Amino acid sequence: MNFELSTDQKLLVETVRAFVQKESPPGRLRSLRSDALGFSRDLWRKMGELGWLALPFPERFGGLEQSFVEVSLVLEQLGAGLVPEPYLGAIVFAGGLLAEAGTDAQREQWLAPLATGESLLAVAHAERGSRFEPSSVATTATATGDGYVLRGEKHFVLWGNAADAFIVSARTAGATHEARGVSLFLVPKAAAGLRVDALATTDGHRAARLTFDGAHVARDAVVGSVDDGVRPLSLAIDRATAGASAEAVGVMREALNLTVAYLGTREQFGVKIGTFQALQHRAVDMFIETELARSMAMLAALRAESKDDEERVRAVSAAKAHVAASGRFVTAQAIQLHGGIGISDEHDIGLYFKRMHALATLFGDEEHHLARFAARKAFATLET
Amino acid sequence: MDLSFSAEHDAFRAEVRAFLKTNLPPHLRAKADVDAHFEMPEIMEWHRILYKKGWVAPHWPNEHGGPGWDAARRFILTEELELAGTPGLSPFGLIMVGPLIMQFGTDAQKARFLPKILSGEEVWCQGYSEPNAGSDLASLKLRADDDGKGNFVLNGQKTWTTYAQYADWIFVLARTDSSGPKHKGISFLLVPMKTKGLVVKPFLSIGNTLAFSETFFEDVLVPRENLVGPLHGGWSLAKALLGHERTFIASVGASTRLLARVKRIAAETRTPAGVLFDDPIVRAKIAAMEIKLEGLRMANYRAIAGAQLGHAPGPESSLLKIRGSEILQQLFELAMSIMGHDSLSWFNGASSVPPIEEWVPSQWAYYRASTIYGGSNEIQRNVIAKMILNLPGA
Ligand SMILES: Cc1cc2nc3c(=O)[nH]c(=O)nc-3n(C[C@H](O)[C@H](O)[C@H](O)COP(=O)(O)OP(=O)(O)OC[C@H]3O[C@@H](n4cnc5c(N)ncnc54)[C@H](O)[C@@H]3O)c2cc1C
Ligand SMILES: Cc1cc2nc3c(=O)[nH]c(=O)nc-3n(C[C@H](O)[C@H](O)[C@H](O)COP(=O)(O)OP(=O)(O)OC[C@H]3O[C@@H](n4cnc5c(N)ncnc54)[C@H](O)[C@@H]3O)c2cc1C
Numbered sequence: 001m002n003f004e005l006s007t008d009q010k011l012l013v014e015t016v017r018a019f020v021q022k023e024s025p026p027g028r029l030r031s032l033r034s035d036a037l038g039f040s041r042d043l044w045r046k047m048g049e050l051g052w053l054a055l056p057f058p059e060r061f062g063g064l065e066q067s068f069v070e071v072s073l074v075l076e077q078l079g080a081g082l083v084p085e086p087y088l089g090a091i092v093f094a095g096g097l098l099a100e101a102g103t104d105a106q107r108e109q110w111l112a113p114l115a116t117g118e119s120l121l122a123v124a125h126a127e128r129g130s131r132f133e134p135s136s137v138a139t140t141a142t143a144t145g146d147g148y149v150l151r152g153e154k155h156f157v158l159w160g161n162a163a164d165a166f167i168v169s170a171r172t173a174g175a176t177h178e179a180r181g182v183s184l185f186l187v188p189k190a191a192a193g194l195r196v197d198a199l200a201t202t203d204g205h206r207a208a209r210l211t212f213d214g215a216h217v218a219r220d221a222v223v224g225s226v227d228d229g230v231r232p233l234s235l236a237i238d239r240a241t242a243g244a245s246a247e248a249v250g251v252m253r254e255a256l257n258l259t260v261a262y263l264g265t266r267e268q269f270g271v272k273i274g275t276f277q278a279l280q281h282r283a284v285d286m287f288i289e290t291e292l293a294r295s296m297a298m299l300a301a302l303r304a305e306s307k308d309d310e311e312r313v314r315a316v317s318a319a320k321a322h323v324a325a326s327g328r329f330v331t332a333q334a335i336q337l338h339g340g341i342g343i344s345d346e347h348d349i350g351l352y353f354k355r356m357h358a359l360a361t362l363f364g365d366e367e368h369h370l371a372r373f374a375a376r377k378a379f380a381t382l383e384t
Numbered sequence: 385m386d387l388s389f390s391a392e393h394d395a396f397r398a399e400v401r402a403f404l405k406t407n408l409p410p411h412l413r414a415k416a417d418v419d420a421h422f423e424m425p426e427i428m429e430w431h432r433i434l435y436k437k438g439w440v441a442p443h444w445p446n447e448h449g450g451p452g453w454d455a456a457r458r459f460i461l462t463e464e465l466e467l468a469g470t471p472g473l474s475p476f477g478l479i480m481v482g483p484l485i486m487q488f489g490t491d492a493q494k495a496r497f498l499p500k501i502l503s504g505e506e507v508w509c510q511g512y513s514e515p516n517a518g519s520d521l522a523s524l525k526l527r528a529d530d531d532g533k534g535n536f537v538l539n540g541q542k543t544w545t546t547y548a549q550y551a552d553w554i555f556v557l558a559r560t561d562s563s564g565p566k567h568k569g570i571s572f573l574l575v576p577m578k579t580k581g582l583v584v585k586p587f588l589s590i591g592n593t594l595a596f597s598e599t600f601f602e603d604v605l606v607p608r609e610n611l612v613g614p615l616h617g618g619w620s621l622a623k624a625l626l627g628h629e630r631t632f633i634a635s636v637g638a639s640t641r642l643l644a645r646v647k648r649i650a651a652e653t654r655t656p657a658g659v660l661f662d663d664p665i666v667r668a669k670i671a672a673m674e675i676k677l678e679g680l681r682m683a684n685y686r687a688i689a690g691a692q693l694g695h696a697p698g699p700e701s702s703l704l705k706i707r708g709s710e711i712l713q714q715l716f717e718l719a720m721s722i723m724g725h726d727s728l729s730w731f732n733g734a735s736s737v738p739p740i741e742e743w744v745p746s747q748w749a750y751y752r753a754s755t756i757y758g759g760s761n762e763i764q765r766n767v768i769a770k771m772i773l774n775l776p777g778a
Binding site for chain 1: 725765
């Protein structure tokens with residue numbers, strides 16, 4: 001076994017880290033609150049020029065065809081800097097889904113401009129009441145002579161405020177919660193009958209609610225096969241889940257660093273508060289949780305692209321459940337050990353706390369992934 | 385031992401409920417129904433309504449304009465107000481400085497300040513903490529020098545001053561002597577906010593509310609008659625006041641209401657299988673919280689029963705504060721987890737999530753403070769280790 005990074009991977013980590021420190025200090029999130037977009041297109045294009053947006057895509061569509069480990073390394077650094085640019089939502093989730101399930105024409109049209117930062121894609125799958133189940137889809141797509149008509153509502157579409165097009169799950173057959181009968185459609189934001197309402201999210205990012213009121217799409221808007229959208233969607237969600245875990249590790253690591261630094265400088269009772277054993281032990285527990293979460297995020301990164309459902313789902317769900325619990329503990333304790341300043345919006349630590357909540361929730365929270373883990377065959381075997 | 389209230393007390397509870405039905409104004413009720421955030425003017429509006437009824441200060445004795453009730457009646461009123469979700473009254477006058485002035489103030493101070501605290505004509509805030517004096521409060525540096533003409537001159541800074549921007553008065557701990565041990569040179573002063581040289585800068589909390597402020601003092605003149613208790617003897621006053629503050633932050637009422645809100649959210653949250661309140665795991669989690677809260681409530685009852693027999697709340701109140709603040713946070717975490725994607729909605733207005741969920745993310749973030757303010761939980765644990773367990777060197 002070898003967990004060492006290759007020279008290229010180390011270089012990648014170093015470049016992303018340096019870029020993040022220079023271009024996107026954590027406090028940037030605060031100044032972007034008044035910005036309608038919520039991130040910078042220029043910075044996004046720069047990330048495109050550096051090749052990071054192309055990492056996971058096939059070479060023949062302008063990608064670099066790197067493994068998910070490279071993608072995770074980037075995400076961890078973006079997490080550490082609380083970078084709002086939509087890498088997880090647009091590249092890993094939406095781009096990944098299109099790269100996997102799209103037709104050649106769709107991939108030709110969308111992947112290259114996605115990889116250069118020229119255009120953005122978002123996946124619109126969650127609905128009110130769907131919880132985290134990709135098969136739970138009430139939005140309908142009714143076949144007409146030359147295409148489909150969409151009706152329904154989609155919730156908390158990550159960076160949907162900025163997307164040029166959406167990959168939308170809608171029911172072409174079956175009952176609301178059935179796995180079969182869900183299809184995916186590529187819908188441009190300008191489509192008639194589609195309304196996009198921007199939402200602010202708890203972590204200072206943006207999302208959108210989409211309302212489809214008889215939006216018409218052509219037949220060639222179908223992504224993948226008709227009625228069989230849940231499988232590619234689930235695979236994309238698994239990768240995004242692994243990605244969220246990697247990003248969360250960056251968030252935890254930096255929250256721990258900030259806290260340890262604070263314990264070493266803040267004085268009360270004439271001593272550095274880091275000399276109190278009660279706080280030392282808490283910091284050590286935060287460190288342990290971070291290291292275990294990192295180990296689990298690595299497992300998820302290594303298994304994220306596995307075609308073996310059993311192996312992939314187990315690793316991804318185990319990682320997300322672990323990271324969500326560890327991450328909440330670490331960032332909440334980080335605030336606690338900062339005392340009053342931790343409750344102030346001026347200090348960055350609260351931004352880490354809120355970002356962690358979003359990462360813990362997106363693509364399924366702890367409970368969801370525990371249940372999913374426990375539902376696998378491997379869990380039910382009584383043998384060692 | 386007996387858990388029941390007397391018939392007289394039950395009748396009083398009914399009276400309170402009837403009063404609330406007709407006297408909570410509709411616009412406040414609408415907010416109470418979904419546990420929205422109350423702004424200070426709304427809090428003061430409700431203060432005046434309770435004042436008119438004679439119920440604004442259940443714990444104040446008759447001679448100072450309180451109702452002179454026994455502990456059980458006081459508890460019932462407080463509990464019913466909290467259960468109804470009415471605006472939580474500002475504690476700084478009613479619970480903190482008011483009782484302190486009764487205990488340590490001169491007759492002139494009592495006459496000058498108490499009636500206006502009661503009526504809500506004057507709003508107070510608490511100037512204890514400073515940038516370098518939080519848990520280590522005794523190291524505070526705000527200076528109050530004698531100008532030889534019957535005034536103190538205040539120079540320095542306070543911070544985390546909750547709602548200073550709305551206050552007419554601030555009570556501060558200031559250093560009047562720096563020659564001896566830290567806690568022996570502190571005095572307790574009452575300062576009008578509109579004094580020259582006193583500047584308030586509100587800032588945002590992580591819940592995106594303008595809860596607290598930095599408060600700056602530059603040559604602020606305070607007449608000597610605004611000193612409460614002995615000169616340099618403010619530390620014992622400060623500690624007496626923290627005792628009052630702590631029982632109030634056990635927040636049993638707030639948590640009881642929050643628990644009900646968690647259930648309502650779970651009952652409204654659809655899932656592929658039905659609603660989350662019917663999910664056995666979610667139910668078990670809520671049940672576990674309900675049981676924890678019941679434990680806290682019983683401990684609080686014991687403290688109240690003790691108070692009724694005349695025992696002052698001692699270091700045991702630290703237990704209520706630790707557990708109360710933790711339960712409050714855990715309930716907010718549970719609400720966020722039940723809300724799922726809705727918990728990602730940040731000030732988007734009622735149309736994006738059900739109204740009962742609208743304020744949860746902001747409150748969830750802000751209430752990380754409950755284990756920090758009023759003496760952090762680490763400090764409370766130190767108190768228990770030292771004062772109750774008598775651990776060596778603690
Ligand atoms: C089942 C068992 C088998 C063992 N087998 C062997 C053996 O084969 N050979 C052998 O030599 N020894 C053996 N030990 C002894 C073992 O190494 C000691 O029990 C251990 O080092 C703890 O020492 P102690 O029992 O004196 O506890 P103490 O050192 O008295 O500790 C008591 C408590 O105080 C805590 N504590 C102590 N110092 C600190 C500190 N600075 N900060 C915070 N907390 C502190 C400890 O963590 C513990 O919780 C065995 C012990 C057990 C229980
Ligand atoms: C929302 C909010 C409202 C507030 N409102 C007011 C107000 O109206 N008026 C006012 O005067 N103050 C107010 N405060 C201030 C509050 O009382 C202080 O924040 C609190 O006392 C902690 O002090 P600190 O922030 O300086 O943290 P620090 O004292 O720096 O503590 C930092 C960390 O170290 C820990 N720690 C410190 N000493 C020890 C020790 N000996 N052993 C173990 N751990 C230790 C703490 O528990 C904490 O985790 C408010 C605070 C908040 C967050």
